[in-house]
Amino acid sequence: xxxxxxxxxxxxxxxxxxxxxxxxxxxxxxxxxxxxxxxxxxxxxxxxxxxxxxxxxxxxxxxxxxxxxxxxxxxxxxxxxxxxxxxxxxxxxxxxxxxxxxxxxxxxxxxxxxxxxxxxxxxxxxxxxxxxxxxxxxxxxxxxxxxxxxxxxxxxxxxxxxxxxxxxxx
Numbered sequence: 551x552x553x554x555x556x557x558x559x560x561x562x563x564x565x566x567x568x569x570x571x572x573x574x575x576x577x578x579x580x581x582x583x584x585x586x587x588x589x590x591x592x593x594x595x596x597x598x599x600x601x602x603x604x605x606x607x608x609x610x611x612x613x614x615x616x617x618x619x620x621x622x623x624x625x626x627x628x629x630x631x632x633x634x635x636x637x638x639x640x641x642x643x644x645x646x647x648x649x650x651x652x653x654x655x656x657x658x659x660x661x662x663x664x665x666x667x668x669x670x671x672x673x674x675x676x677x678x679x680x681x682x683x684x685x686x687x688x689x690x691x692x693x694x695x696x697x698x699x700x701x702x703x704x705x706x707x708x709x710x711x712x713x714x715x716x717x718x719x720x
Contacts, residue, residue: 582618583653587646593667596620598637609639620655628659628691660690
């Protein structure tokens with residue numbers, strides 16, 4: 551419906567403008583939430599923004615309009631690692647929550663699935679599904695143990711083909 555704008559006052563026009571801007575902000579926050587909720591349980595690279603006195607770290611993840619701030623709690627950091635503002639860091643997205651100030655992304659450096667995702671990125675046999683990660687035991691900052699298993703019986707986890715009697719062929 552077309553209306554004559556002269557009948558509205560200055561206050562009504564300003565209120566309408568604020569309502570429209572608020573609607574746009576809510577739509578942007580919803581898009582960011584949808585984007586990062588689909589990236590839960592994935593690895594992202596971020597830039598350290600600042601450190602809280604409580605030990606929490608704020609990290610900027612994403613680029614352009616899809617960027618957001620993530621929270622790396624003190625308990626999710628690896629003991630002994632020290633970061634400075636501006637450092638690049640790889641993190642595992644644990645959870646995404648809606649809040650009044652937009653989506654809050656919670657990340658971790660100690661989660662066992664961080665190691666799983668890193669191995670999926672670096673080892674082609676795991677990414678292709680030829681070798682599956684069965685279990686991960688981890689002491690962050692100290693050591694990690696990974697139990698793997700060949701997905702097919704005719705493949706040795708080391709990568710050699712296995713003959714019918716269990717001996718290596720190649």
